[in-house]
Amino acid sequence: MEPTVFEAQRQPSSSNRLEQWRRAWIFVLSHLAVLGAFWSGVTWQAVVLCFALLFVRLWGVTAGYHRYFSHRTYKTSRAFQFFLAVLAQSSSQKGVLWWAAHHRVHHKRSDQPGDVHSPIQNSFAYAHVGWIFDDTEDTRWDKIRDFAKYPELRWLNKYWAVPPAALATACFLIAGWPGLFIGFFGSTVLLWHNTFLINSLTHVWGSKRFDAKDESRNNMLTALLTLGEGWHNNHHYYQSSCRQGFYWWEVDVTYYTLKMLSWVGVVWDIREVPERVLEEGRRRDRALSTTGTIRPAVRARN
Ligand SMILES: [Zn+2]
Ligand SMILES: [Zn+2]
Secondary structure, three states: OOOOOOOOOOOOOHHHHHHHHHHHHHHHHHHHHHOOHHHHOOOHHHHHHHHHHHHHHHHHHHHHHHHHHHOOOOEEOHHHHHHHHHHHHOOOOOOHHHHHHHHHHHHHOOOOOOOOOOOOOOOHHHHHOHHHHOOOOOOOHHHOHHHHOOHHHHHHHHOOOHHHHHHHHHHHHHHHHHHHHHHHHHHHHHHHHHHHHHHHHHHOOOEOOOOOOOOOOEOHHHHHHOOOOOEHHHHHHOOOOOOOOOOOOOOOHHHHHHHHHHHOOOEEOOOOOOHHHHHHHHHHHHHHHHHOOOOOOOOOOO
């Protein structure tokens, strides 16, 4: 492992500029690859593959990258931890250690200078996709020491493209060119933008139940599109909880599935929302419905 010192404001060198262009082209070509379906045609197998891979890998992103590796909201075995990392990385969102460290920086600097995901500090387009082409390539080892001790995760992080490349090959072998263009690239592009919406849209559109000291919002639409990640204001206020839809009406499919996995012993020690936070949320909902305004609350200590 080579610890890398990250400098948030450093000026990109010419080699970094070349790297940025390379990443930009890969990103653009991945979008254009979907258009290959005009040449190959679309088959029902490819469409089924597209939606299955979209939701299975979305689960890998939210249950793996986010709720496990970034926030440690539940525990599991080393074998299932590895499975989660492979599944998450099949989404082609880089290495698991990079993703989790990068996300921890987002929470630390949320909507403050240095938060590349903030549509408050940057334009909406930059917060959504522009940051990818910027100088965010290095893994912040100082932020992910807890998982960096596992050699298999360091290997996966280094060779992050192996799972998506294997999946793309499998899609081609299963369903031919339509399987590659629609099944793999179509679902990958949809998955990218689904994930990016949480960083961009849920910091500008939705309701603010809690005073999370940033612009994070709760948004039912993105919560449904992302298996529960749209309850972003809840999450920014109390990050330690596995559950992000705090109340029964806040649909959180990822939490429900993790709960089911806990019943069969695959995961355990799921961290729940404390009653004091739930009561605070109810109080603020009541205040909002009666007066239309809410008083600032003390920030939760996670
Ligand atoms: Zn988070
Ligand atoms: Zn956020």
